[in-house]
């Protein structure tokens with residue numbers, strides 16, 4: 300059993316609304332009140348909803364375990380002329396505790412490379428946020444058998460100096476399993492997590508042992524328990540299935 304406290308984070312991507320957030324938080328709080336999940340719980344709504352989500356989580360703080368709120372991206376610089384981008388410091392000011400960086404949809408849609416991701420993670424750290432650094436291979440890379448070398452190199456180049464278990468979480472998300480319904484097999488996940496753990500050790504030394512390594516990619520209520528039980532998986536980053544509170548609740552039950 301992993302010594303690390305598990306984390307289940309829901310990435311809403313570009314979905315949600317004020318009304319959806321209100322109903323969702325009510326359902327999540329009801330689920331967690333008096334029945335604490337055996338993991339840390341985090342939601343990552345679109346940026347315009349971060350403040351509202353923080354307010355909702357604060358309102359229930361006395362009744363239920365903390366529900367952390369995270370952004371889905373931030374800029375690599377602290378402020379400046381970057382129209383449409385979001386500063387990590389502003390997310391922190393709104394009450395976010397973390398921010399996803401390097402999600403494959405950002406890497407693909409916005410051409411973000413590892414150096415950009417590392418700069419974003421460093422900006423998150425400067426702002427006092429936990430950076431959730433995402434890595435993962437395309438299907439062609441896996442079919443060519445290059446996945447471990449590719450993803451480990453991606454991780455090494457996406458981690459900024461100063462990354463620690465306290466300020467960084469890593470999420471392995473094979474691109475071919477994100478939003479596709481195609482789930483990685485236990486036999487795909489476990490060796491990759493072992494390889495990523497070795498990369499973390501090479502980079503961070505003994506401190507790497509406490510850094511959480513999540514899996515993400517088509518996690519659903521029906522497969523969450525099996526994936527959560529994979530050796531070396533310290534939690535789940537859930538996309539589509541995190542949008543319905545009932546499904547997210549069921550996934551929390553994996554721990």
Ligand code: PEP
Nearest residue numbers: 477478515516517538539
């Ligand atoms: C994600 O967005 O990080 C993700 C894993 O998506 P999905 O669960 O929908 O595959």
